[in-house]
Amino acid sequence: MNRRKLLKSFASLPFIGSLLNSDFVYSKHNLESNLSSTQKDLYKDLGVRTFINCAGTYTALTGSLMPKEVTDAITFGTSQYVELDELQDRVGERIAELLGCEYATVSSGCFGAMSIGTAGVMSGMDNDKVTQLPNSKGMKNEVILQDSHFMGYCQAITNVGAKLIKIKSSKELEKSINSKTAMLWFLNSGNDRGEIKWQEFVDLGKKYNIPTFIDCAADVPPVENLFKFTKMGFDLVAFSGGKGLRGPQSAGLLLGKRKLIEAARLHTPPRGVTIGRGMKVNKEEVLGMLTALEIYLKKDHEKEWKMWEGQIKMISDSAKSVDGVQSEIFVPKYANHVPSLRIYWDTKKIKIYPNQLRHELRVGHPSIETTGDNESVGITTWMMEPGQERTVARRIREILQSATSGYEGSKNVDSDWMGYMKKEKA
């Protein structure tokens, strides 16, 4: 069966009609909740593909969708002028109150928080040092981290003129400390890989009076993480705004010690002779981030979790109803800590490779994005609109079922949106 015939046979199946209808309802619901009735479909006008996001909070796929309360706050923000610093001051205090920490600021993502946090630690409140960066001559400019915590986003630290000093053990860490040591940096999702765990790391910072920074970019849920690490004693804690918090994708949170956050703020707009001038957060994003946080704190996390579990199980059961399909349901311990699904199958029985299935999902209507490779297909439901799981479950089953009698679709489907990650790692 060639691809056109394959699609034709889908179209002739009776449930396709209800499938299209139900999708219409979901997208209509979206339009009604987030857009005015007169709003035209800008993506459609541009010919830009939209899709059901079963992949997760990837920048390449534009992160998350903001709840209506957040887009309302953003729209409200456009209605008046304010002084940017005054707004950041008040919002910083409000966030600190909500999260029970000393101070906070809205940053340009977690990456931005890492950059301005590091820059602030190096400069302190010295304006000459602020303008001098990324030339860090004459400043403390060494950031110590565990080897196993290193990842691509550490570029945020070196971008502002700091040097990474990689160590393996607490003994090695203590030996590396000298008059140039600016900060100790920790990757939350690396906790189990590293020899030095959270509390010991914090204690080492306190022992030598060196600020500690923890990157928690993708670490809500659980909601407790928003409180846990400032309480534990980390001096700076950073979260992405556009991942689990579902705020603006270009925003983030930097929490912690007032003195350090005030120094970080010296690097941000409106000040212009700074390394952080391009990391602007506008008033709308500041309000959107605050609102996203407020909503996140109020939501019924247990109920949401149960919904995700149900959705994952439904998609898993639907796929497994095709003979030869297997699945694994799991929750990553750190980062993207949500119910997740991996589907794989015997490609002798079902003659389609996982990347080909992902391709078919992508080119179908509605388009569906997943993660995966030629071994398995990865699915999460936390970034989907409720209801879309039924469409996804049906599409996956249909394609797998059809492929039991062969697949003559696209053979070379290696290059998708995940390609840039492979390139960056190489």
Ligand SMILES: *Cc1c(COP(=O)(O)O)cnc(C)c1O
């Ligand atoms: C996503 C991520 C970042 C970057 O965060 P942004 O909010 O996109 O700037 C940094 N560190 C880790 C571990 C991440 O997962």
